[in-house]
Amino acid sequence: AQSVTQLDSQVPVFEEAPVELRCNYSSSVSVYLFWYVQYPNQGLQLLLKYLSGSTLVESINGFEAEFNKSQTSFHLRKPSVHISDTAEYFCAVSAYQAGTALIFGKGTTLSVSS
Amino acid sequence: EAEVAQSPRYKITEKSQAVAFWCDPISGHATLYWYRQILGQGPELLVQFQDESVVDDSQLPKDRFSAERLKGVDSTLKIQPAELGDSAMYLCASSLRLNTEAFFGQGTRLTVV
Numbered sequence: 001a002q003s004v005t006q007l008d009s010q011v012p013v014f015e016e017a018p019v020e021l022r023c024n025y026s027s028s029v030s031v032y033l034f035w036y037v038q039y040p041n042q043g044l045q046l047l048l049k050y051l052s053g054s055t056l057v058e059s060i061n062g063f064e065a066e067f068n069k070s071q072t073s074f075h076l077r078k079p080s081v082h083i084s085d086t087a088e089y090f091c092a093v094s095a096y097q098a099g100t101a102l103i104f105g106k107g108t109t110l111s112v113s114s
Numbered sequence: 115e116a117e118v119a120q121s122p123r124y125k126i127t128e129k130s131q132a133v134a135f136w137c138d139p140i141s142g143h144a145t146l147y148w149y150r151q152i153l154g155q156g157p158e159l160l161v162q163f164q165d166e167s168v169v170d171d172s173q174l175p176k177d178r179f180s181a182e183r184l185k186g187v188d189s190t191l192k193i194q195p196a197e198l199g200d201s202a203m204y205l206c207a208s209s210l211r212l213n214t215e216a217f218f219g220q221g222t223r224l225t226v227v
């Protein structure tokens with residue numbers, strides 16, 4: 001079975017500061033990894049994904065995440081945040097085999113203030 | 115852009131009543147998921163369909179919850195009877211096939227009073 005641990009429940013930062021949201025996973029098999037973002041009373045939107053290939057993946061709005069197999073981590077980073085990045089962020093994992101749904105972490109609330 | 119449609123967006127019901135949620139996945143997506151998200155928590159899988167077949171319903175409280183996906187397209191999740199602890203966001207998601215990224219609907223916010 002797989003599990004996800006998001007190490008910070010809340011991360012407050014000032015606008016234009018860098019941010020890192022930490023995610024560790026546990027699995028006995030190879031995995032796919034995802035970051036989703038959720039705004040209040042909305043569904044989840046896919047931010048970025050790691051399926052295979054380059055371990056550094058990027059989103060269109062400046063976020064990036066790096067798959068580190070030895071550390072079983074998939075931390076999310078952004079060099080300069082905006083007020084509009086304030087949201088809940090969820091890390092998710094699925095096993096590299098058919099039939100396994102996404103398993104989510106408990107989420108990290110990113111609060112960006114001016 | 116194709117989206118996962120869910121209705122209703124909000125539902126208030128009294129405990130012991132029956133309630134149902136509907137989901138229409140992105141066209142062509144064979145895999146459909148129902149997740150429950152309690153406030154302040156991550157989504158937890160209730161049931162997963164591949165076409166019209168249930169792949170995983172191990173976390174579905176089958177004494178009161180039921181889900182179906184007749185014809186392998188849209189899906190209905192039912193709770194009968196509803197309990198206070200069922201208050202949560204119910205999220206439907208679909209993916210092109212098993213094990214690829216899931217696309218989520220806006221969710222149904224259920225409040226049981």
